[in-house]
Amino acid sequence: MSQPLQPNPAHPDETDRLMGRRNFLRSAAAFAGLGALAASLSPLRELSDYSSIDEFMQKYYKEMTPDDMARAIKRIEGEVQRQYGIRPHVRDLRPMDGVEFVYCLNLTRCIGCRKCVHACVAENNQSRNPEIQYIRVLKLPHGSMDVDKADHLYNPPAVPEKGYFYMPVQCQQCHNPPCVKVCPVHATWQEKDGITVIDYDWCIGCRYCEAACPYWARRFNFTKPDIPKERLNPNMAYLGNRPRKQGVMEKCHFCIQRTRVGRYPACLEVCPVGARKFGNILDPESEVSYILREKRIFIQLKEEMGTNPRFFYYFEK
Amino acid sequence: MIRATRDYLTFLWRCGRIAFVGDWRYYAWMGALTVFCLLGLHAYCIQFVHGLIVTGMSDEVSWGVYIANFTFLVGVAAAAVMMVIPVYIYDNEELHDLVIFGELLAVAAIIMCLAFVTVDLGRPDRFWHLIPGLGQLNFPRSMLSWDVIVLNGYLLLNVHICGYLLYCRYQDRKPSKWFYIPFVFIAIFWAVSIHTVTAFLYVGLGGRPFWNSSIVGPRFLASAFSAGPAIIILALQVIRRVTKYHITNKALLTLRSIVQVSMIINVFLLINEIFKEFYSGNLHVASSRYLFLGLDGHHALVPWIWTAITFNLVSMFLLILPLSRSLKWLDLACALCIVGIWIEKGMGLVIPGFIPTPLGALIEYTPTMNETLVCLGIWAFGLLCYTIFLRMSVPILQGTLSKSNEHLPEPDSGAEPVAARAPH
Numbered sequence: 001m002s003q004p005l006q007p008n009p010a011h012p013d014e015t016d017r018l019m020g021r022r023n024f025l026r027s028a029a030a031f032a033g034l035g036a037l038a039a040s041l042s043p044l045r046e047l048s049d050y051s052s053i054d055e056f057m058q059k060y061y062k063e064m065t066p067d068d069m070a071r072a073i074k075r076i077e078g079e080v081q082r083q084y085g086i087r088p089h090v091r092d093l094r095p096m097d098g099v100e101f102v103y104c105l106n107l108t109r110c111i112g113c114r115k116c117v118h119a120c121v122a123e124n125n126q127s128r129n130p131e132i133q134y135i136r137v138l139k140l141p142h143g144s145m146d147v148d149k150a151d152h153l154y155n156p157p158a159v160p161e162k163g164y165f166y167m168p169v170q171c172q173q174c175h176n177p178p179c180v181k182v183c184p185v186h187a188t189w190q191e192k193d194g195i196t197v198i199d200y201d202w203c204i205g206c207r208y209c210e211a212a213c214p215y216w217a218r219r220f221n222f223t224k225p226d227i228p229k230e231r232l233n234p235n236m237a238y239l240g241n242r243p244r245k246q247g248v249m250e251k252c253h254f255c256i257q258r259t260r261v262g263r264y265p266a267c268l269e270v271c272p273v274g275a276r277k278f279g280n281i282l283d284p285e286s287e288v289s290y291i292l293r294e295k296r297i298f299i300q301l302k303e304e305m306g307t308n309p310r311f312f313y314y315f316e317k
Numbered sequence: 318m319i320r321a322t323r324d325y326l327t328f329l330w331r332c333g334r335i336a337f338v339g340d341w342r343y344y345a346w347m348g349a350l351t352v353f354c355l356l357g358l359h360a361y362c363i364q365f366v367h368g369l370i371v372t373g374m375s376d377e378v379s380w381g382v383y384i385a386n387f388t389f390l391v392g393v394a395a396a397a398v399m400m401v402i403p404v405y406i407y408d409n410e411e412l413h414d415l416v417i418f419g420e421l422l423a424v425a426a427i428i429m430c431l432a433f434v435t436v437d438l439g440r441p442d443r444f445w446h447l448i449p450g451l452g453q454l455n456f457p458r459s460m461l462s463w464d465v466i467v468l469n470g471y472l473l474l475n476v477h478i479c480g481y482l483l484y485c486r487y488q489d490r491k492p493s494k495w496f497y498i499p500f501v502f503i504a505i506f507w508a509v510s511i512h513t514v515t516a517f518l519y520v521g522l523g524g525r526p527f528w529n530s531s532i533v534g535p536r537f538l539a540s541a542f543s544a545g546p547a548i549i550i551l552a553l554q555v556i557r558r559v560t561k562y563h564i565t566n567k568a569l570l571t572l573r574s575i576v577q578v579s580m581i582i583n584v585f586l587l588i589n590e591i592f593k594e595f596y597s598g599n600l601h602v603a604s605s606r607y608l609f610l611g612l613d614g615h616h617a618l619v620p621w622i623w624t625a626i627t628f629n630l631v632s633m634f635l636l637i638l639p640l641s642r643s644l645k646w647l648d649l650a651c652a653l654c655i656v657g658i659w660i661e662k663g664m665g666l667v668i669p670g671f672i673p674t675p676l677g678a679l680i681e682y683t684p685t686m687n688e689t690l691v692c693l694g695i696w697a698f699g700l701l702c703y704t705i706f707l708r709m710s711v712p713i714l715q716g717t718l719s720k721s722n723e724h725l726p727e728p729d730s731g732a733e734p735v736a737a738r739a740p741h
Contacts (some may be wrong), residue, residue: 205439214524247439
């Protein structure tokens with residue numbers, strides 16, 4: 001290879017010709033390379049509203065000043081309006097003093113109708129395509145709490161079916177949440193009122209929390225969420241149901257946009273059999289305090305994990 | 318000072334230049350790798366625009382081949398240390414110069430690791446949230462933050478050690494021990510730490526019984542210390558064939574005994590794991606059952622894991638037998654070992670952890686074409702980097718690229734400039 005390309009002083013024309021050919025080949029290779037590079041990058045042309053400079057530069061939730069927050073909310077409202085044609089009402093709702101939320105679910109009553117699943121999707125602006133659901137209802141055979149025996153995709157003409165019971169599972173709002181521990185950037189944390197929240201603008205989408213959660217409660221936006229305009233819920237909370245972006249985690253947050261202003265979560269309101277109870281455990285008069293005080297049996301799912309959930313299952317006619 | 322900077326820049330410039338020069342085999346190899354890199358880049362751009370939906374991953378199996386390859390390559394990077402220990406602790410002269418090739422492999426492997434985690438991120442634009450000071454690195458609670466630190470630290474350590482030693486050789490002066498020996502010893506501990514931390518990434522998850530087992534860490538190290546040196550053996554064989562660089566059989570056989578011992582330990586630990594999972598028969602065995610036997614009609618990984626186990630066993634027997642003192646058999650044993658461990662430490666470790674889900678759903682995972690192209694692209698990029706590193710370091714170690722010939726015309730062809738010019 002090298003031999004014929006060596007400059008040969010005896011034939012200067014030959015040398016020029018070879019040098020010229022080599023330069024030509026080099027330029028041709030460089031052009032071909034650049035062309036191939038451009039072709040490789042071509043899918044990026046379809047990139048639209050991926051992230052704005054403001055979103056890119058936005059500070060971490062806990063480090064934002066009230067001014068930063070006001071700006072962020074304005075940006076989000078503007079984005080939602082552009083995308084959905086509706087001016088939303090986004091609020092940064094903080095935990096209330098003297099409140100710690102607890103959920104109790106009566107397994108004897110639950111009939112597995114999945115109304116909670118769909119009410120949750122509608123309330124919390126989850127993507128409809130692909131549909132993201134925070135609540136998964138397990139159909140279990142009588143006499144077993146082994147989730148490996150669960151049927152996730154049951155679809156009979158009518159529920160409940162004889163010989164089975166139904167166990168809805170959503171974020172258990174643990175006292176000791178593994179998802180918070182593993183997050184490499186503090187994008188998820190537990191608030192004073194017991195709700196584990198996510199800063200959707202801070203999450204890097206590594207999905208380590210999803211691997212860590214023993215309740216399979218976390219969901220990832222594998223693509224840009226798709227919500228029909230007319231289905232958008234304009235009553236939004238910053239750490240709650242504001243629309244998410246592609247590539248970030250989300251999960252049940254006990255309907256922050258409702259519960260932090262004294263309303264019940266959507267899944268509770270829709271339940272036709274009253275299986276769901278929600279309230280402030282620090283208030284001895286609350287329904288949940290009564291349940292945990294008076295019921296003989298209530299359990300935490302996978303208690304042996306040491307996660308200590310704020311979500312209790314109990315049994316009563 | 319200015320002079321030193323200028324010298325160093327000249328060194329970098331000449332190293333950079335030589336990377337673009339070689340014989341036709343070199344151009345063909347680099348051209349092929351570049352094509353794969355660009356295919357991978359194209360696939361990644363598609364993923365960047367449309368999201369991770371273009372992969373086979375789901376909420377059920379939320380990590381796939383990206384993290385599988387990442388896990389394997391951390392092991393490869395860590396294994397460079399298995400050449401460093403004999404040289405610096407036991408003064409093994411045979412391996413002395415070869416350490417550089419091992420450490421350069423570590424650098425290339427870490428580059429691939431970082432690429433694999435980056436393509437796995439849902440929001441790669443927010444990587445700066447990981448930078449301490451600027452972002453919010455959850456150190457020391459999150460094992461992933463440990464991984465960020467140890468991997469980048471290991472990259473810097475190895476870049477420093479190789480860069481320093483090569484630059485000294487280029488200038489034809491003796492390296493000052495204070496500038497690299499302490500780093501070499503730090504790197505030894507660091508190598509163990511990168512793989513242990515990566516194992517802890519999985520081990521620390523209480524909700525995943527398949528990973529939540531103390532044997533995962535030791536198995537990581539054992540498999541890494543067999544697959545890593547095996548890759549180095551094959552790389553050295555290639556270097557020996559395509560360059561004039563002299564590598565003794567004895568050096569290769571020293572590495573063979575490392576692979577041999579590690580492989581025996583690896584297989585022993587595998588037996589331990591299988592026994593514990595299946596004999597006790599408790600309910601946490603579902604993932605292992607899925608991996609080794611299949612579960613409820615789902616058995617995508619079964620042929621893979623048995624291939625891996627077969628390869629590992631054949632490789633172990635070959636390595637134990639005197640047969641593998643012949644380099645042909647050694648190559649075969651190494652190749653089997655690499656493929657076996659790649660399957661076992663990659664897909665065989667990551668995927669079953671997700672199947673069944675913590676709520677008992679059985680959803681399988683198959684990588685998509687796009688995902689596979691991204692992986693091939695990263696592998697090609699890693700090989701490209703390693704080839705360039707070797708292209709620069711071999712002439713430096715041989716003395717054909719040095720400060721003393723700075724003013725001579727650049728040799729323009731291939732690995733044997735001196736030989737090629739001899740007839741003139």
